[in-house]
Amino acid sequence: MLIITGTGRSGTETYARMFSGYHEFRVGYILDKYFLKSEPHGEPFDTLGKRIEVIMDLHQGIDKETFVDASNLYIHFIDALDVLNPFVRFILGVRNGKDFVRSAFSRRWHERETYGMVPPRDDLYFERWKYMTPLQRNAWIWVYRNRKALDNLSKVPASRRLVVRLEDIGDPGALLRLQSFSGIALKESVSRIRYNANAELNLPPKEAWTNEMNVEFGEIAGEMMEYFGYR
DSSP, X not given: OEEEEESXXXXXXXXXXXXXXXXXXXXXXXXXXIITTSOTTSOTTOSHHHHHHHHHHHTTTOOTTTOEEEOGGGGGXXXXXXXXXXXXXXXXEEOOHHHHHHHHHHTTGGGOOSBTTBOOTTSTTTTTGGGOOHHHHHXXXXXXXXXXXXXXXXXXXXXXXXXXXXXXXXXXXXXXXXXXXXXOOOOGGGGGOOTTOXXXXXXXXXXXXXXXXXXXXXXXXXXXXXXXXXX
């Protein structure tokens, strides 16, 4: 089993096509049943048992050996997947936070009031949220989701986890790492295509951001950007 996950807006469809796998397998069912009806600032998956329940529900009828799926929802269930299948491999696909913010902005993620889109009550930004700009909110979403994924992946043996930047997957070295890690022959031509890309964005390219925009973003996401090697 190979699971590709990330923040969303980070290339999951591209990875799914590269590995000839699913993209967001039964995601609508899981969102409606477990996410959209949850209290936005709460934690609906606060025990391992609950997380295992969701994955067992999601993966009914799959072949555990050959199943490949790319979905950002898996950041919440990495430990459950690991318990249910101790051979599962994980790829965390990351993307430059500023490009994520532009893409999320165009989809108005900063206006959504659902679990995973707003801070939990114990989060530093919970009290600040209503005063934050759209850029700041989307920067928070990028950091929050990456941090959750990294924290959960840290419990998985290093041999079964890989972090890959979307900007690097056209590089032969990165493709070789992906193929060696997964044991799956890749469709390399797919790596040069960006699926589900937005034709129009409401924020300028990151190279044209004002100093104020860079400061707003950097105060929230600067540390995570450095961690992933973005300058």
